[in-house]
Amino acid sequence: MGKTGRFGEYGGQYVPETVMTAVHELEAAYDKYKDDPEFNSELRTLYRDYANRPSMLYYAQKMTEDLGGAKIYIKREDLNHTGAHKINNVLGQVLLAKKMGKKRIIAETGAGQHGVATATACALFGLECEVYMGAEDCKRQSLNVYRMNLLGAKVTPVDSGTATLKDAINEAMRDWCSNIDTTFYCIGSVMGPHPYPTMVRDFQKIISEEIKAQLAEREGRLPDCVIACVGGGSNAMGAFYDFIEDKSVRLVGAEAAGRGIDTPDTAATMALGTLGIFHGMKSVFLQDEYGQIAPVYSISAGLDYPGVGPEHTYLRDSKRAEYIPINDEEAVCAFEYLSKTEGIIPAIESAHAVAAALKIAPTMDKDKILVINLSGRGDKDVYSIARYRGVDLVEE
Amino acid sequence: MKNRIDACFEQLKAKGEKALVTFVTAGDPDFDTTEKCVLEMFDKGADIIELGVPFSDPIAEGPVIQRASLRSLKGGTTLDKIFELVKKLRTKTDKPLLLMMYINTIFRYGTEKFFKSCAQYQIDGVIVPDLPFEERDEIAVQAEKYGIYNIYLVAPTSADRVAVIARESKGFLYVVSSLGVTGTRSEITTDFSTLLAPLDGIDVPCCIGFGISDAQQAKKMSQFSDGVIVGSAIVKIIEQQGSQAAPAVGEFVASLKEPLKG
Structure with a gap:
């Protein structure tokens, strides 16, 4: 990191x-607390007692045998409280907010997992x-809207623009401008202005730290490949971070190609994006020649974002990580495959990582080890997968 | 050549007047209307005009300018078309014209190419609400090279930053009246004498904007500043009257300028 x-x-x-003063205030608070033993001890206790960490590292024997290549492990972030990796970051930030004396929390959400x-x-x-x-997204994920209401949160639907994740972020930023104190x-x-990309990554890096320790115990060595899905990129940064210096570990991000990278209905930022400055950061975005941010599409509301966190762009440029597009059909097939093969219903976001593993694992030798970061569980997606398969589910 | 903004404030000072800076979104609802409104506003007392360059995701704007940006983009507005408008305007007016825009528009166009075009078409300055002081180097060299002012903003939260930013300001300092995004406010309660106290001894005009929607507010805000900036209230008239808006916009601008004449 330079500047x-x-x-x-x-x-x-x-x-x-x-909001610059708020950004600086946050920077100062994060610098103060990130190495504070008491803060970290509180956070570790929350992770253990409330969020159900460490999450299990599961050897997917049937999948391994079926694919006939690398030995496959699945990092079960789907078993965390609230059903996804998002809780790791949120507990960190909300604890920090509490220490800073803030009374009100705002957030944006796509699929609803971060909101929940x-x-x-x-x-x-x-x-x-x-x-x-x-x-x-409120329509696509009405269950999560109700869930947030149950938890006492106010959910504000955003009608502007494409009425999806990027517009929710715009509106949250406008709220922040108005209620900064x-x-x-x-x-x-892992997006937005500094310190967010760094701070969110730090709260998520426990994923790779645990994978490393758990695999050392089970196999006595490092994995050969780690795969995670990438929208903004927080679960992937978490799954990659502790392996960045371990150059033998191949790091693969699976991004959402929607109906395909040769169609306009895609969210494959790494494959198709260009350099830009948006949502507080310089990174890669899907945009037109005049810099208007493009409407994006994916079956997965959580990957439906026209940009990607700046550290991922850096990892790509420095060739430390690679990013591959996975389309809706591949993701849905992987969703069904993991459900049937291992009895684990993955979030449709995480199914993109599973789909990448289905391609990569068979190309690896049997003595190699591949880890899939299963960032979330798929209960929330059952309706939309059924719809995709032409099944109309109605609850009486 | 002297920047038109500097010349403008010198003339106003000599006359004992405060500046009226007005805003319209370029291409809302079409370029003919923008041209008419700009000329009408200059005619009725606007001293400086900001042309809003519509962006798909304007995070600093309230609903009125968001909707205007959308209307303009739907009509096919691009930065190149805005430069064409400026070219036309420059055959009819020599008053200061600014572009208010988001950093991604400049960055994607090519920073060097953008400021070269600004100089060619005689734009005098830019206001970039998502480019804070700390990131000014993104455009500083190119803006300086072509003599285009980057107008800095300060906000009620800026505190210690006010003096630092003001000292490097050129043209004028854009003082955001209150927290939040653009758009009308029923009341502005910011303590300007405290906020702007650090400006003592710093020789840069300051103009207050965000939420000023009538002559009374303009008058009140002008007591703390060298001028006022009005945007959403004008855009609202254009939203209501469309391509017929110019006379009403002119009338409104005249009412805003009246209390600023000293």
Whole structure:
């Protein structure tokens, strides 16, 4: 990292002047608490007693035998409280907000997983919570909207733009501009202005730390390949981070190609994006020649974002990680495959990582080890997968 | 050549007037309307005009300018078409014109190419709400090279930053009236004498904007500043009257300028 908050040339703090003091305040607070033994001890206790960490590293024997290549392990982030990796970051940020004396938490959400995690942490800490969610996503994920309401959060549908994740972020930023004194913006991915990409990665890096320790115990060695899905990129940063210096470990991000990278209905930022500055950061975005941010599409609301975290762009450029597009059909097949083969229903986001593993594992020798980061569970997606397969589910 | 913004504030000072800076989104609802509105506003007392370059995701804007950006983009507005508009305007007016825009638009266009075009078409400055002082180097060299001012913003939260930013300001300092995004406010309660106290002894005009929607507010805000900036209230008239908006916009601008004449 060169300049403050930069990964190579990526990152930065491109936000309105009104929020600059808040960004600096957050930077100072995070610097103070990140190495504070008491803060970390509280967070570790929350991870263990509340979030159900460490998450299990499961040897997927049937899948391994079926594919006939590398030995496959699955990191079970889906077994965390609230059903995804999002809780790791949220507990860290909300604990920090509490230490900073903030009374109100705002968040954006796509699929609803980050919103649910934030609403959960706010219920636990007794803080006011407002979640911005694209009106389109509210429809796709109505169960999660109800879940957030149950947890005491206010969910505000966002109608502007494409009414999806990026618009929810726009609206959350506008709220932050208006309520800077009282409000903490809990960003859900490794994106936004510094210090968010670094801070969120730090709260998620426990995933790779655990994988490393668990695999050392089971196999006495490092994995050969780690695969995670990438929207903004938080579960992937978490799964990659502790392996970045271990050059023998291949790091693979699976991004959402939607109906295919040769169609306009895609969210494959790494495959098709160009350099830009948006949502507080310099990184890669799907945009037109004039820099208008493109509408994106994926069957997965959680990967439906036109940008990617700056550290991923840096890892790509430095050839430390590679990113492959997975389309809707491949993801849905992987969703069904994992359900039938291992009895694990993955989130449709995580199914993109499973789909990448289905391609990569057979090309590896049997003495190699591949780890899939299963970032979330798939209960929330059953309706949309059924719809995709032409089955209309109606509950009486 | 002297920057038109500097010349403008010198003339106003000599006359004992405060500046009226107005805003319209370029291409809302079409370029003919923008041209008419700009000329009408200059005619009725606007001293400086900001042309909003529409962006798909304007995070610093309230609903009024968000909707205007959308209307303009739907009509096919691009930066190149805005430069064409400026070219036309420059045959009819020599008053200061600024572009208010998001950093990604400049970055994607090519920073060097962008400022070269600004100089060619005689744009005097840019206001980039998502480019804070710390990131000014993104455009500083190219802006300086072509003599285009990057107008800095300060906000009620800026505190110690006000003096630091003001000292490097050129043209004028854009003072954001209150927390939040653009759009009308019923009341502005910011304590400007405290916020702007650090400006004592720093020789840069300051103009207050965000939420000023009538002559009374303009008058009140002008007591703390060298001018006021009005955007959403004008865009709202264009939203209501469409391509017929120019006379009403002109009338409104005249009412805003009246209390600023001293």
